[in-house]
Amino acid sequence: MTQKNETPILILSLIITAAILGGGYWYFTQRQNSNITSNNGGNPGQIINNQSSISTGGELLITSESTPQKKAGIAAFENGNYSEAIAQFKTSLQLQANDPETLIYLNNAKAATSNPLKIAAVVPIGGNLNIAKEMLRGVAQVQEKVNEAGGINGQLLQVAIVNDNNNPEIAENVAQQLVQDQSILAVVGHNSSDATLAAGPVYENGGLVMISPTSDAKKISTLGDYIFRTVPSIRFQADQLSRYLINTANKANVAICFDSSAEYSMSLKEEFTSAIFADGG
Numbered sequence: 125m126t127q128k129n130e131t132p133i134l135i136l137s138l139i140i141t142a143a144i145l146g147g148g149y150w151y152f153t154q155r156q157n158s159n160i161t162s163n164n165g166g167n168p169g170q171i172i173n174n175q176s177s178i179s180t181g182g183e184l185l186i187t188s189e190s191t192p193q194k195k196a197g198i199a200a201f202e203n204g205n206y207s208e209a210i211a212q213f214k215t216s217l218q219l220q221a222n223d224p225e226t227l228i229y230l231n232n233a234k235a236a237t238s239n240p241l242k243i244a245a246v247v248p249i250g251g252n253l254n255i256a257k258e259m260l261r262g263v264a265q266v267q268e269k270v271n272e273a274g275g276i277n278g279q280l281l282q283v284a285i286v287n288d289n290n291n292p293e294i295a296e297n298v299a300q301q302l303v304q305d306q307s308i309l310a311v312v313g314h315n316s317s318d319a320t321l322a323a324g325p326v327y328e329n330g331g332l333v334m335i336s337p338t339s340d341a342k343k344i345s346t347l348g349d350y351i352f353r354t355v356p357s358i359r360f361q362a363d364q365l366s367r368y369l370i371n372t373a374n375k376a377n378v379a380i381c382f383d384s385s386a387e388y389s390m391s392l393k394e395e396f397t398s399a400i401f402a403d404g405g
Contacts, residue, residue: 177287178244178301181209181229181236185249185287186257191216194226201233209233224260228283231267235280244284244302246313246323251290255315259337260285263312284308290315292322299323303330310334317341317388324351341387342395358391359399366399376405 177185182202184190197212213230220226228245245263247256263283271280286302288295295314302308303326311327311334314320320339327334328348335352336344340361344353369375378400383389 177249178284178298180242180282180284181232184225185285186223186225186253188253189220189223191219193219194223194229197226197229197233201229201236206233206236222261224257224264225285227264228260228267228285231264231271231280232282235271235275235282238275238280240280240282241276241309242282242284242307244286244308244311244313246286246288246295246298246302246311246315246319248290248315248319249287251288252315255338256287259313259315262337286313288314288319288323290319292318295319295323296326299326299330299332299334303327303332308332312337314339317344317391318386320344320351320353321347321387324348327351339388340391342391343387358388358395362392362395362399365396366403366405369400370403370405378405 177183179185180201182198184195184198193212193216197209197216200206200208200212210230210233213226213233216226217223217230232240245260247259249256267281267283270276275281286298288298299311299322302311311332313334314323314336315338317339318341320334320336321341321343324334324344324347328350331350333350333352335354337354339353340355340358342358344351345357369378378396380393380396382393
């Protein structure tokens with residue numbers, strides 16, 4: 125297999141790994157919070173607007189707990205002074221070791237002058253900051269391991285951090301920008317099913333691979349050949365819940381509350397209803 129043919133396969137493997145790591149913590153500990161948070165939910169003190177933000181290191185996207193050194197690193201990165209940016213980001217990580225934005229920017233600065241490969245990570249910084257950070261931690265972990273090992277076919281990896289606020293309208297706009305950017309090879313994201321469903325057709329039409337680590341509405345499976353997800357299907361979740369209720373808890377009568385405006389909620393309602401009837405409830 126030639127190097128040209130190997131690179132897309134390695135990139136796809138990379139973003140699958142990043143998506144799994146980015147969504148793992150969220151899936152097991154914050155599953156409900158993600159799906160009941162509205163598009164304009166968010167966190168205290170987090171400014172929410174209708175504009176997307178994209179940065180590889182020259183813009184501060186996560187404002188909470190930022191250090192003076194991080195801000196100095198971002199300023200240096202924006203001015204093309206990558207050695208200074210590296211030094212400042214390293215110092216910032218000594219103070220805020222669990223800050224994924226700083227770690228990604230550090231590795232981006234190291235890769236800036238080496239003709240890097242580039243992917244995007246789309247997260248809901250304004251919609252759910254905690255989930256955004258967890259997704260970015262998975263991506264940052266993979267990026268650092270890849271770059272420490274010498275990159276992919278000798279090319280280091282850069283990650284563009286993108287904020288879509290879990291807003292479908294912004295997500296669609298983000299997808300259009302990423303499809304038009306020929307330097308972006310693939311996308312990890314989006315978080316909510318509604319955002320993924322809005323952005324998915326754009327990626328599909330543009331031939332840009334997208335893997336969501338957290339979205340699981342049924343319709344995502346119908347979006348096309350370039351759209352993927354890593355979490356278990358809704359049917360799997362519904363079957364497990366139903367079997368527990370019927371066989372373990374001995375509860376045959378079930379009332380289902382759902383949000384008719386959310387695709388995830390509608391998908392779970394439909395699959396759970398079907399599972400309950402199939403199991404004799």
